[in-house]
Each structure stands twice: as structure tokens, then as C-alpha cells.
Amino acid sequence: MNTLFAAAKEVCDFMKARKWKYCIIGGLAVQRWGEPRLTLDADITLLTEIGDEERYVRELLGTFHPRIPDALEFALSRRVLLIKTSSGKDIDISLGALLFEVTMIRRAIQQEFVPGLVLPCCTAEDLFVMKAYASRPKDWMDAESIVVRQTKLNRAYILKQLAVLCELKETPEIMDRARRVLAGKK
Secondary structure, X not given: OOHHHHHHHHHHHHXXXXXXXXXXXXXXXXXHHOOOOOOOEEEEEEEOOOOOHHHHHHHXXXXXXXXXXXXHHHHHHHOEEEEEOOOOOEEEEEEEOOHHHHHHHHHOEEEEEEOOXXXXXXXXXXXXHHHHHHOOHHHHHXXXXXXXXXXXXXXXXXXXXXXXXXXXXXXXXXXXXXXXXXXXXX
């Protein structure tokens, strides 16, 4: 088994044993829904809710090594915990609390990434929303690859979810670009 997939499984097994709500996002999800590309870490969204993050972060740091000094403070202020697994692979854990993240995790599907390795993965639509919202050049490339590979996307769902996030971020220009990408235009 690929060491990155094994690392993701290690962290997901930890979360599953505690009955936490989570799903795979980022580069591993892109391998499922978009054009596969090299990724050096695994990304997971963990539903923690506002005000309860520290409990989750402390428990994770009790088992996994932090990648940066002051990982607890960084996680609580930036809502991302950066850890290493026992094999030394990097895992980024987003601390989810937004309604979109609750919905994304509820909608996650059990995906067999490699034979015998099944993990909860965000849907193609939710991955598109996250990629568009992040709005970095590589994220737009990933979003475009999702549209190319997934011909039956629920575009209305995507635009509805993205509109709420863009309103919070005050970035209506993201919506314009997302509409173009969903229409097959750059």
C-alpha cells in the first residue's frame, strides 16, 4: 500500500475509533474526482464545532507528532492541525465547524482508494466548492479537472454552497470564475 494512503488510514482509524466525524479532502480526493496529481500530504476535515476544538487537537497531539512548534496554538488560531504519522508522512487536519463542512462530511462517500483501503471521501461537488473557495492557481486547475472527469456534477448544489462561502469571505469574483469553469470555459 502507498505510504501516503497508509498514513491517511492511520489517522482515519484513530478518528473512527473515537466515532469522530471526518472525511478525506485535498489531493487524495482530487485523485478520485479530478486529474490525479502528485500530492505529498493527506488532507482531512474533522468536524469539531466551535469551542470544542482544543479537546480534539490535544487528543490528536497525544498520539501524532506536531510538524511545527506551538502546533496547538496554530491549530486553534488557524483551524488547521499539522501532524506527522508514525511513518513520517504529513497530514493536514482542518477543524470543521461551518454548515458547509457539516454537510460535506454528512455527504461523504466510502471510497476504495486502493484495493482494501476504504475511507470516507468528500463528494466531487464538495471538492469543487473547496477548490474554488481556496482560489489558488493549483486549486482552479483541480476544479477544472473535476469538471472534465465528472460530467454529472450537481451544479446548482455547487453554486448554492459556494455562494454562501463567498458571501462570508466577500469574494463575489470567485462565483464568476466558478460559473465559467462549470460551463467548461476558463
